[in-house]
Amino acid sequence: MAYSMRLSPFFRRLLPALSLLALMACDKSGVHDLGRANDTLSTCGAVTSTWVRSLDEETEIFVLGAANPGTRADSGCFVRALVNQDSSVAMEAGSFQVNATGAGSTQILATYRFLFQPDRGPLQREGARRFDQDPPITQTIQLGRDAARLTLSVDGEARTLTGLPEVIRRLDPTTQGGAEDIFRLVNIMFYMSQTRVQGFGATGMTMYVTPSTFNGIVAGTYRVAVQGGLRIGTDLTYTGLRDLTDIQMDGNQHTMVDLGGNGPTSEMLLFTLDHPDQPDPILYTIFYDDLDVINGAAGGGEYTVDSDGNMFVLDWMLAQDVHIRNVLPVGE
């Protein structure tokens, strides 16, 4: 005979209270240092360039504080990101310095990590985390050029990168497939910004009941605000944010979920992609009104997008399939 556990009325009332107590203090990244800043990244400024390559399951991105790296002695900001197609991100930020031959080094001041853990509930997820590097991590680098592409070696690991403007040139905003490719590309930048928000994607987000503002890598800012209670509302507000040199984000994404991480999203984000050949940029808007969040992540519904004046509907699963292999194949 199988017994079933039936909770007394007392315990049925006690369990939600204990859950709320646990949620009151749930920054999984730990007890932090007193006086530790939420955001240590400084904006690079206008003189930057972004370089990318496709890997089997990831997109590798470099943002360098130089307009034309690999052609002369240079120094500036250095950001490297590995964005997995499932939205997991590993990122490092610091500075670089090279001589006229392109040989030099980096100083990495902070590394970031976000793991996509849909199999876990919000209470069990790690969330986005920042690791301050004291002393900074030093890497040897070698910059060079292969026609229009950048050759970059980090600690002896060589790679050839394509400029982001060339990737944007290959996009076609007038077709369903092109709209999906743009969706994937802009979400890569979206996920990079979320990785710097400590606790993002987990219950550590409750720390943002006091809203925090974060700096963009190239320009702009974004603000994270949470309204707590039995239903948790989150607003991600972007103001001229550029984490990649040639793409800008503006707008607000609003999410309202219950304690199980389930609920709707709403509002919209506008992406401006600077086209290298056309005077007008590609304008791409994602509307979030028809998307459902399940267990703390996109889990149902669809995205409606305005792709430079053309309306398309995209399946929600595209958010966990972000890559640019369709326009920049692996090995190119």
Next chain:
Amino acid sequence: MTMRLISPLLATCVAALALTLGSALVPAAASADRINAPSHDAGLGFHTIRFRTEDGDVYSLHALTLTFDYWVGRTYGLMLHGEAYFPMRGAQPGSGEDYRGSIRRDYEQHWGIDGSMMFGMHHELAENLHLYTGAGVHLQVFRINDAAFSTIEAVTMGIGGVARLRYDFHRHAHVGGLVAAAVDPLDLIKHRNRVVVLFPITLAVSVGTHF
């Protein structure tokens, strides 16, 4: 939040004063029933915490606290102790940012809740003078948070104790002072760099009623 917590304290103080004025001519005579009647106390005091984390960092927080105490029993009884405290100063010497300064100034959110449920003993020291001591389960939670800085928060559990002295200046009213302390070896949040051990200590004075 401070104002919301001060209102119940003020209400308790007003009630205690009203009872005192209303029966000012009635002496605080010793009585078996009154001595062992349930008592409620509200107080104000100083609360300090020291704790160590897995990374070996040592933190200290110093807070203003509002206390609430309850006793019911005869020689032995149930003691409840609760606090709402507000860290004002903090320090983390020798690690991290080597912080030492005003939490009240630097952080927008700085609060904590502390409570113990204890088995206690009552000692009558003299006429109208009583000592209550107890030990039991202790639970506390605090959060220090700001838009610009990372959060420091913990929910810990352990063993706590209270020693409270009570003087009956009226048949239904008394004043008192207490010392509360605890040792919490359990951090209930599964996060990185957990609290390894936490020591809170409280010194407070209070006013209360008994019937």
